[in-house]
Amino acid sequence: MRQASHRRGRALGALLLLALGMACGSDDTTDPLGSTNGATCGASAGAPPANAMTVLGCGNFKPSRTTAEIAVRGTLAYTTTWGNAAAAASVFYIWDVSGNVPALLDSVKVDNATTLGDVAVSDDGAYLVVATERAPGSIVIYSLTNPRQPQLVSIFSNGETNPGVHTAEIGRVNGKLYGFLAIDPVASTPAKLVIVDLSSPASPKQVFSQFIGNPFVHDTFVRDGILFLALWNAGVAIWDIGGGGKGGTPAAPVELGRVLTANGEAHNVWWFKDPITGSAKYAFVGEEGPASIGVSSTGDIHVLDVSNMASPREVAYYTVPSSPTSGTHNFSMDEPNGILYAAYYNGGVRALDVRGDLGTCTDAQKSSPRNQTVPLCDLTKMGRELGVGLKDRADPVYVWGVQFLGGSVFASDMLNGIWKLRAVSR
């Protein structure tokens, strides 16, 4: 009896030790602010891609926060942050990008937000607009009278923006500044587009809203009174909001056309107006498929022929074959040179020659997007890939946004902060 009791005691002791001893690990803390950027700027030991873009430098500061979108104007860049702990609040950073190494100047705290997913500067450089997620979603408008020290002008938030503002593009329609807000879905409330009159930035006024997107609306693109909407599995819609000749306005848009892109998941759009040839034939659509941030991503670039906006059609695409898979995110263009720059998450930055006829190619230059049967012109097979950026770094990158400006390409990297690259030439 006594022996049995001892055996039970030993068994219990062993179980307890096993339970307590399993999975021991050391405590760790992380600098909440960030650190001096060092190793991440280094090139990898391996051979770079043949068309590797030249890296001029990375930021002199590596934020501990995860970096999101970028906006650059003049010699200053603004980068936002994603997935911040509520207790830590959200910030955006201000960088001096006049030299090869972006230098941190300041940071601005934004209350009541865990993610600042988008940032944009007005065409006149007077205002900076930051989108906040999730509830209470808003846009925060700053004056750039002193662009190194943005001053809060107003916060626009209401019941319709409350679920979270995923992106906020700003553009001018017939001389008046508007914001185009992509609102997150929440619970049983679908995604929504909200248009805000920003002509008086101190008192923004909502002029339009509509449930839209299936299931998301992630981004918009406005130019010359035409609004492109990336509506995920509902494709891409083209609206007249003042420049389409159908009587549309920002307060009462008129749909001109719509197209479903291969595999859906339409995330963002860039409508290319070539200042050299005058062509406005193509719009580029980013497909944002499933992604594991820092590791992998999916999604191709789809080329739409929008010469007939009532009947847009997909004519070409670009994909990056890699393992792990790489998918695209936001775009920027060097329009005078006809070069599209695409953030490609773990695929770095991709520079594509998009001047000329993209919808005509030989059979050998065609292939079908994944899970599709209709062959399209394949920009890679057409030799349109001009450059690959940041795939030659020693540490992984995960590029959210890019912006071309003045012979340079600036990239926001979720893992490392900001990069400056030399733009490719023809």
Place this chain on the structure above:
Amino acid sequence: MCPTPTATIVVALALLVGVPFAARAQHEGHATSIAADSTNDTRPNAWHGMVQAIPIVTHAENTAEGADLAEGYLSQAAAMGKGDLLSGHLRLEATLNAEGLTMSRGELSTGAFGEGFVDRRHPHAYVHELVASGLGSRGPLAYSLSAGRGFAAFGTDDPMMRPFEKYPINHHLSQILERPMITGAIRFGRAMLDASSFGGDEPTSTGSPPLLRRLGDSWSVRATAMPVTGIEVQGSYARVASPEQREGFGLDQHKRSASARFISADGGRYLLGEWARTVERDHGRNENVFAYESALIEGAATIRTVSVALRLEQTERPEEERLSDPFRVPRPAADLGISGVTRWRTATLALTLPSPTSGPIRGYPFIEVERASARARDARSVFDAESFYRTGSPWMLTAGARLRFGPLHARMGRYGAAVPAGPAIRALGIADGDPTSHHH
């Protein structure tokens, strides 16, 4: 198809209150054996019900954002009823769960995830189960058809009927619950096969009814064998359409599960080993994008009146952008991305003591301690568990008592002819002479 929550609560309460409790108390603990056997012969109608709640206090060190928290609430507050009609050819089962009222913020449980909660177990739907089954037999073949809201034919038993208060992390990898479903089952000797057609959308809140238009967009099948009395092995497969995006545009899940279970004739010894894998699939691009795997072994032994149980688990969990409440993630999500995959390893030790009362209401005090390890599966992931929890090894300590009135159900997660015979696990709080015990 499904009545409103109010109607279901009224009907189920009538079911529970309108019949004497424990009319067949001596059969408690093997209600499931009634289920299996009743397909073979004509039996008198039998009804029973049970009400339970588990008041607990949990202390978690280094939970979300590194916080040390202590909380208390009523967990697993539920009323269960089961009744046979038409000489055992019609069975009605209902489980109403009040966690939406008693712990709407979820139960502190570092590592848990699902239905928009993370590091907290979500409260279950008010209507956890409401199922009607028709049962019959022909010779050695027993068969059943079940319909209602409940578990799809997949995986292992609901953790509520297993010997730990804290659910394993793999709950959403190893069970498919609270779905509108139709399940057919056959049993031949020691082998069973059950299959479900159901709606893939998981509940969006404790009171949300399923979308009826999605009924039938998902299916599952499970094969079970009992080679020796007390031993049961199962393998199952499921295709679940867009569980986390109610409108159906999210990632699909292809799920697999295999398990082996042993329980002694008196329920005093119990052992379960299970493996589960969920692959998330982008049906638009027709490719697999994420995969999460789990392996778990748990056992319990009751020595006289004291029970000890140990669970070891390794489960991979998706990480998502958190809301301002760090225990919540957006539902629906704003895109199809994740922040990484964390590999959790846990060891949980539970000790359950006998009830100090011997009347119709029993209370079984228990204490549980859990040590966990959380590591990113891929070091490149933006979500770094060690930074987020301020440690790689969070702890939890839970103390409480299982309060119960009425006989304990032995199993949860199977219906009709697919319910194996056997007793309840004694480590859940059963002692010799209890109205909740049963011996073959």
